[in-house]
Amino acid sequence: MTKTLTLGYSPCPNDTFIFDALVHRRIPLGDLDFQERLEDVETLNALALAGTLDMTKISYHALGHLRRDYALLRSGGALGRGCGPLVVAREAGEMSALRGQTIAIPGRLTTANLLLQLYGEGFDQVRIMPFDRIMEAVARGEVAAGVIIHESRFTYQGLGLHKILDLGQWWEETTGRPIPLGGILIKRSLGAALIREVDEALRRSVEFAFAHPQLSRPYIKAHAQELADTVIDSHIGLYVNPFSLDLGEEGLAAVTTLLARAEERGLIPPCELPLFGY
Incomplete structure (x- = not known):
């Protein structure tokens, strides 16, 4: 039986690069299917707050307000150095x-x-x-x-x-940490087994994008038509990196540091639940 999940991400080159193989089934997905919705980051944050999407790219700031209903995935995010606002x-x-x-x-x-x-x-x-x-x-x-x-x-x-x-x-x-910009969330209610399956599929999508970068270019340009190829390449090179494959210990430390500092300032509510859903 096909499991269709609603998936939100931005039209920016880093996201269309990452999700191209997933939404166009360039990789084995079994009975998983994704219904994508492309919106700007603040719209995605609002949709997540309303619980509209099963899975979505969000700002790590928004994660601080979503931790009870959504779990963080290890793959697909934007986190790095030299790429801050x-x-x-x-x-x-x-x-x-x-x-x-x-x-x-x-x-x-x-x-x-x-x-x-x-x-x-x-x-x-x-x-x-x-x-x-x-x-x-x-x-x-x-x-x-x-x-x-x-x-x-x-x-x-x-x-x-x-x-x-x-x-x-x-x-x-x-x-001393890299910058946590945006991550991928999935509803906790989907259960640990499905969350793990989706996370592994997303990692394969990122791996495929790295291995076959030109295959995603038409999809990227369809949503970033005003951008020159050099800007697209710079954008992807800055925001898609090994942290997009897996947060790892360094990435996780960056995320927890950001959330802890925001909690201390009263900018997000506290939450005792683990970040990941499996």
């Missing part, structure tokens, strides 16, 4: 000048916003907007600064913007 503004300056100012963020439950709040107090005057609109809003002076993610890291200078802070670099320097 950037705070940008029209003029060069210091973060202290932005306290009390309006800062655009790509979503309240994004890891980008969590890192901004963990950096210090006084940065809670935020305006939520789609990640691909933030740079233009900053350039037009609609907001004092913006926290940018994804391919915006590679293109902000083209709009004459200045980097105020690399939140990822700050995180790495203060914790």
Whole structure:
């Protein structure tokens, strides 16, 4: 009997690269089947909070609010070094000048916003907007600064913007850990056996993507048509790495450190359940 799971992820190149083999059955899946839904990260966070999806990419910030209903998978996530969100503004300056100012963020439950709040107090005057609109809003002076993610890291200078802070670099320097950006969650109610089966299938999907990178390119470009091949390659190279195959001990330590710091600041509720579902 076919087991069909609803699956959410973003149209960004790192996600379409990772999930291409899974949703197009380029790998053996047995009786598993996936019904995909592509949305921006904050929409995915909201869908997970509503319990809409069986399995979804989320921000690690959102994970802090979802741990009772969803378990974390070991594969498929975005975690690494040198890939964190950037705070940008029209003029060069210091973060202290932005306290009390309006800062655009790509979503309240994004890891980008969590890192901004963990950096210090006084940065809670935020305006939520789609990640691909933030740079233009900053350039037009609609907001004092913006926290940018994804391919915006590679293109902000083209709009004459200045980097105020690399939140990822700050995180790495203060914790010694890689940056947990986004992970893959699955409903705990599906049971340990199915969760393990899905996690193993997802790992095979990542392995296939690494082994046959050109096969996923049409799917990637269909959802990132405005991006040049060089930007797509840079994006995938930055966000898809060995941690995407398996979090491992180092990745798990990064995630638990982030959640612990957020709990200490009262930014997420405490939870005693184990992160993984098997």
